[in-house]
Amino acid sequence: MRDIAEAHLCCGSAGTYNIMQPGIARTLRDRKVANIERSGADVIATGNIGCMTHIAGGTDIPIVHTVELLDWAYGGPAPEALKGVHLDVNDSQRIAVAI
Numbered sequence: 001m002r003d004i005a006e007a008h009l010c011c012g013s014a015g016t017y018n019i020m021q022p023g024i025a026r027t028l029r030d031r032k033v034a035n036i037e038r039s040g041a042d043v044i045a046t047g048n049i050g051c052m053t054h055i056a057g058g059t060d061i062p063i064v065h066t067v068e069l070l071d072w073a074y075g076g077p078a079p080e081a082l083k084g085v086h087l088d089v090n091d092s093q094r095i096a097v098a099i
Contacts, residue, residue: 002039002040002041003039004035004036004038004039004041005035005038005039006031006032006035007035009028009031009032010028010032011028011029011032011033011051011054011055012024012025012026012027012028012029012032012054013025013029013048013050013051013053013054013055014050015050018050018054025054026058029054029055029057029058030058032055032058033055033058033059036055036059036061037059037061041061042061042062043061043062043063043064043069043082044059044061044062044063044064045063045064045065045066045069046063046065046066047065047066047067049065052065062079062081062082063081064079064081064082065079068081
């Protein structure tokens, strides 16, 4: 797992915030994505569907739900977002967790 700078900051989705304040939400998302990309992570994991969809609009890094990631780590199928991406399930150093 990779630590990301300013991990405590919201990605800008926050329920309907990205609909009511799209400019500010986009700025927050871009800041979050830049911090994630600087970490060198190959995969982003988050437990919030709003964060997943909002962050996905700003990066090409695959995003998975934390439950999908845990299922995969314990022998389940690779998450759909990772199909065709070569990652070793034991390489947890390249995963950014966006909370």
